[in-house]
Amino acid sequence: MPEHFHLLISEPQHGNSSVVVQVLKQRFARTVLEKIRRRQQCEQKSLWETKEEDIRIWQRRFYDFNVWTERKRIEKLRYMHRNPVKRGLVLEPQQWLWSSFRFYSYGEPGTVA
Numbered sequence: 001m002p003e004h005f006h007l008l009i010s011e012p013q014h015g016n017s018s019v020v021v022q023v024l025k026q027r028f029a030r031t032v033l034e035k036i037r038r039r040q041q042c043e044q045k046s047l048w049e050t051k052e053e054d055i056r057i058w059q060r061r062f063y064d065f066n067v068w069t070e071r072k073r074i075e076k077l078r079y080m081h082r083n084p085v086k087r088g089l090v091l092e093p094q095q096w097l098w099s100s101f102r103f104y105s106y107g108e109p110g111t112v113a
Contacts, residue, residue, distance in 0.1 A: 001087065005098075006080040008073070021062050029057040077104065 007024075009017060033055065067073045081104075084096040093101040102108045 001083060001089075006083065008067070008076060008080065017064065025058050025062075032057055 007021070009020060011017060012020065036055065065076070067076055077100075081093040081096075081099055081101040084090050084099065085093055090096050093099060094105065097111055100110070100112045102110050103112070
């Protein structure tokens with residue numbers, strides 16, 4: 001999705017899933033901010049300059065949902081795979097590059113598994 005992502009993970013043996021999400025979001029935000037910095041250095045200055053600390057990449061908190069049954073896991077996975085179609089980004093789930101649909105449906109390795 002352009003402004004969010006879905007992640008279905010197992011509980012880690014040590015630590016907690018919040019740390020996984022935190023690290024993922026931090027690394028992505030650093031990459032995006034670095035690209036913004038490089039672009040701003042090359043461009044003409046703007047009258048309405050945005051301070052780097054004012055740029056928000058992510059919302060403060062993520063939404064999590066504990067999945068206790070296989071039925072609920074499949075329900076959540078189907079929701080994740082259909083989300084780009086529902087949003088009108090693709091016509092079929094297998095067209096979304098950042099999806100595990102092709103892995104689960106056809107056993108094909110892809111960008112996400």
